[in-house]
Amino acid sequence: MYQLRPYQQIAVDSTIRYFQKSRDPAVLVLPTGAGKSLVIAELARIAKGRVLVLAHVKELVEQNHGKYESYGLDAGIYSAGLDRKDKGSKVIFGSIQSVARAGDDLFKSFSLLIIDECHRVSIEEDTQYAQVIKRLRLINPSLCVLGLTATPYRLGLGWIYQFNHRGLMRTSEQRFFKKCIYDLTLSYMIQNKYLTPPIKIDSPVASYDFSSLKLKGESFKLSEIEHVLKDQERVTPGIIANIIEMARDRAGVMIFTSSVRHAEEIMTHLPSELSAMVVGDTASHERDLIIKRFKEKNLKFLVNVSVLTTGFDAPHVDLIAILRPTESVSLYQQIVGRGLRLAPGKKDCLILDYTGVCTGCQATLVDNDKKLKEAMSLKDAHVMRPDSMQFDKTYDKKGNARIEVKYYDYDGEFLREFFYMNNPGDYRAFYYNFMRMHLRIPERKVDIRSADDVLQQKDLFRVPMFVIARKKNYYWEIREKIFE
Template sequence: MLSLRPYQRASLDALYEHWQDGGGNGLIVLPTGAGKALAIAALVRETLERWPDLRICIVTHVRELVSQNFKELLGYWPGAPAGIYSAGLGRRDTHSRILFCGMQSVWNKVGRLGGFDLVIVDEAHLIPRSSDTSYGKFLSGLQAVTPDMRVVGLTATPYRLDSGRLDEGDGRIFERIVFEANVGDLIRDEYLSPLVSKATATSFDLTGVGKRGGDYIPGQLEAAVNHDDITQSAVSEMVALGQDRRAWLAFCAGVKHAEAVRDAIRARGLTCEAVSGETPSGQRDAIINAFRAGRIRCLTSVGVLSTGFNVPHVDLVALLRPTASTGLYVQQVGRALRRAPGKTDALILDYAGLVKAHGPIDAITARGKPKAAAKEGEEEVRAKECPDCRSLVALNTRICTTCGHEWIRDEAPRHDAVADAVHAILSLDGPPWLTVTGMSFARHTKPGSPDSLRAEFHCGVSTYRLWVCLEHGGTAARKACDWWRRMGGGEPPATVEEGLARADDLVWPHEIQVRQAGKFWEVVGYRFAAGEGWSSRAVRDFDEAA
């Protein structure tokens, strides 16, 4: 039987704990390629093993995902009592205890399907906030049949351009995000493929392109980018930089644009096909299967491959569609995150300026709302280009991690935006290591919550804090105990007072990594120097209001 990775296991445990604490609808955030289908399969099996009389619906928007999720469950749980209701797959099962559904096939079929105790929504970011939609009508209809029904969402991008975070605001379906895995962490742990990004010589002029619903108006956008000279320049660059890459995806601004890029690639002797929502489903399946088998080098697309597309050996993604949607940007880049035999990394060619506009994908987190788009006529720059190798790196980088170029102070671009100060750009390297020059502890008191142990890491003039929630219970306490053991303290203390008294048991890290999460900074990595213990530190015990 397939086994869960540690972060998949942690995501389900966090959901169960959320339920045990009286919570309702929860959201799990796993990056593209992190194995949402296996997490769904384990959730289904474990739920029915604990409550055999429940009925579960797994719903998503495209038949490919319906089929993938169904097959994943049978691989994880052979003989599972599962069926499919999807017109696109030619099946209309209605009485299965576990039912995998395509939204367009079932949104108005609640009467035929009956009630469900648990609904799992894959690609939950596609649920609009309005109740007058297919998802809204389907979920409200099921809720009328089973008032205590719970909904679980899984997504790589827990926000929408039109309504913000999925767990905030009026009309939200999900109470909160119960678990979020970070792209950078999974790359460093070798669950996802490293990404490298090159700045490109070709760029688009979007002057005069209007916006509707927060993103560019499609017709105006395509008219602005679909010019032969721009296309030829971009494709020449793709061919030069991608000659050693075996599977390319190019995301385009419209059907005609996708066809123009396809024709330009073919003219250079490479196999390429274009797919869009206008491509008949049978033809599209044949093209994708040929691409998966390696008979087609490149696919150009508009609107159909940014979600639900699983070809692990994709090792080049060309971003040719400007977008103000952080979610769409992450989904497109995510097509290259899966690992595959012989694949060392994936190259992201950013013609649309998306890396600079939205930042590194490992710095985009649901802990803070996606950054607001720059005002009309302003450019918000969140990355810079190495003048030697053209890699894109974080704004404050002084030495390029790709080629070793060293910036002098005057080379750094001037900008007013808040910098992604310690994030590398789409790379395995992650945040830089900071030398710890001192360490201190304190009791932290917050009204309405148990006290916590506050650890302070002093790195020169900067201090980074971490809250060790020994007395909170649940996931917070489990994380606190794991941290205490990781720091060499042995059996964790039960109280803050005991933790302060036993601070000498801990080992002082020589260096730490920090990453910005919304308004705050979090410590995400530790290095320990051999033979070093605690020295020159203060241990303090006092109450501090939150």
């Protein structure tokens, strides 16, 4: 059987209390890796009638069903894509496309409808979700409708519900979901070790510049993305070389891009025997085989175009490379979430974001001379040749300890960067963003677990030949360091 985590039990209890008083549709906000399948399992177990669990893609249907049955529970599947159309089980996991076309005999006796990735549900009456809900309510007007999502905010729409669980109004506009009855944060999951800590690596000078893109409704126009990438295509080899270097001791790498052409270009720079690509037109059986090989670690690099942001579960993924513009925080969280699940031996997940501003960046930044030349040509870049490097232990306004590193040139001018040193995630971030580049003897093992450790071992670190910074608001942000 299964054991609910404390927050999962709270989610279940909140659902029960709410539907005892109301039949208005409600939302549970559970981030990736929160174990929503356990919440679904418990709600289905205690439900007096039948339970229908809907998702928008077959991968998510299969994933939710598989996890449900792994708890020793029986359930059916109604999905043409999975070649199953079970009708009699108490719990049915279905794809919205197949259920919307089903006959009336499927719709009998459901007391609870659960919609996964429910931020896709709108108030429009001609959608498949609206049609299914209408048919269910004709048979059972007291139907409970529960949505699950990790991203309750949609670009172009705003909040997908009207009130949160504290009674605060999120929007005065009409929404299908009336209330969020429980909201679990990603930070809580990471702090309590339910998810792997992400480590975002500072983006290098070699990055794509998508600043010219303008949203068209809720997304960027593909033709405009293609135009930007075409103008900057010589940046790609340097970016992929950096990903391969960062992935040397990583188990699984997911690379996110926006277009098929860009994905194909990326594939030419990856080791062919360890890499595969999944796009919208990839045949179903071929996609399944690629995903299977990736999960079995026969492939290391998986390039995808807008198809694996949800409904994909490969816990060993420990490096996420973002090479596409993200239209919203929700999409960014979905992408990053692919790498946050726990797995044996997994300590963290590197997040490499190559979508920073790099105006006019059209050269392949593969050696020091080119890096310097490119940086010097940028209007908002500052290139320093440091004479010395100074370490200090300082504190932010909240009293958190950090290491402040200052790079001084011959004129006494300086650039600086900060590294927090308060937990294992901070120590690993310090390693990736500073130590691995600055060690005089790269293969030397150095144990850094506090700001004081850094100060005591500062002589182990070398001064870079050049420090490259970019203007960010009112200060200079260090983006690249070049060593002899």
